[in-house]
Amino acid sequence: AVVVGGGGMLGGCGCQGHKPQGGEKMGQSISMIDDNDNEENKKIAQSEEREQFRLLQQQSQKHQSLLLKSLHTLTLPQLLQTILDTQESRVAAYRQYHQSLDRVLQTRSVTLYPAACARATATFSVLSETVQAVVRTLLLPQHHPTNGGIVKLLKQLQLQEQQKLNLTAAWHLERLREASCVGDDANDKAIIGDHHDNNSKTTKKLLSQSVLSLQRKLNTCMENINEVIDEIRLAKIEHMERMNETEDQL
Numbered sequence: 154a155v156v157v158g159g160g161g162m163l164g165g166c167g168c169q170g171h172k173p174q175g176g177e178k179m180g181q182s183i184s185m186i187d188d189n190d191n192e193e194n195k196k197i198a199q200s201e202e203r204e205q206f207r208l209l210q211q212q213s214q215k216h217q218s219l220l221l222k223s224l225h226t227l228t229l230p231q232l233l234q235t236i237l238d239t240q241e242s243r244v245a246a247y248r249q250y251h252q253s254l255d256r257v258l259q260t261r262s263v264t265l266y267p268a269a270c271a272r273a274t275a276t277f278s279v280l281s282e283t284v285q286a287v288v289r290t291l292l293l294p295q296h297h298p299t300n301g302g303i304v305k306l307l308k309q310l311q312l313q314e315q316q317k318l319n320l321t322a323a324w325h326l327e328r329l330r331e332a333s334c335v336g337d338d339a340n341d342k343a344i345i346g347d348h349h350d351n352n353s354k355t356t357k358k359l360l361s362q363s364v365l366s367l368q369r370k371l372n373t374c375m376e377n378i379n380e381v382i383d384e385i386r387l388a389k390i391e392h393m394e395r396m397n398e399t400e401d402q403l
Contacts, residue, residue, distance in 0.1 A: 220283060224290045229300070230396070232287050233389040236307065239283050240382055243314065246276040247321065254325050258332050277318060284311055306384055313378045320374060324367040331360040 224232065253269030288307050291300045334357040 221286055224286055225293070227290075228396070229291075229303075230389050230393045232290060233303070233385055233392070235287055236284060236310070236385055237382070237389070239280050240378075243277070243280050246273065246280065249273075250321070254328065258328065261332070281311065281314070303385075303388055306381055306388070310378065310381045310385070313374060313381060317371065317374045317378065320367055320371045324364065324371060327360055327363045327367060331357060331364055334360060 224235070227235065250269060250273045253265065253272075257263060257266045257269075284307055288304055291304050291307075334353050
């Protein structure tokens with residue numbers, strides 16, 4: 154049987170303690186563990202997951218220390234390029250995150266998902282902190298006081314990215330729930346909480362609709378993000394042109 158419950162940790166795997174920043178729904182309970190999976194295997198998976206997350210945190214802290222030192226020496230166009238590079242890394246991180254979900258759905262084993270949560274948490278945390286560090290740098294006295302418009306853009310970007318992460322977590326959850334409603338045969342029933350679902354087709358239809366609804370919201374969110382990114386690219390070009398004009402005058 155496959156179990157989907159509400160509240161608690163993801164399949165009892167401990168993901169709740171380190172879900173991605175802003176991904177509150179990631180903490181809901183999803184279990185796609187086979188009935189034959191034993192407690193010892195679960196404990197081993199949890200231990201490996203915690204150790205991996207600890208190492209990822211250490212790497213994150215080291216990265217931030219080096220980043221903060223380097224940002225102070227960058228020009229405004231270079232700082233904006235840092236943001237653009239960060240966005241490319243976010244796209245790659247989401248791609249990896251979705252691929253991890255696909256593997257879980259294919260194998261029907263939640264033991265693969267905690268490590269994906271840990272990687273996503275560490276990666277998105279570093280990238281978010283990178284943007285925040287750029288914002289703090291732009292607010293320093295040595296930078297031009299008219300950077301307020303750019304700072305506003307970066308804050309909009311962060312809000313949109315937080316919304317995207319929330320929607321992605323919910324989308325993952327609904328895809329897992331949808332998959333749990335598909336039995337190997339007509340007599341195989343899904344379990345929602347502690348109650349048997351005698352109409353799994355209806356349940357699956359509702360979950361499929363929810364998945365599509367979340368996908369549409371994600372698409373809208375990504376469109377908004379792309380608009381902000383376009384404005385950041387334009388700002389970078391404009392400032393580079395101003396710098397070139399200043400150099401020519403000298």
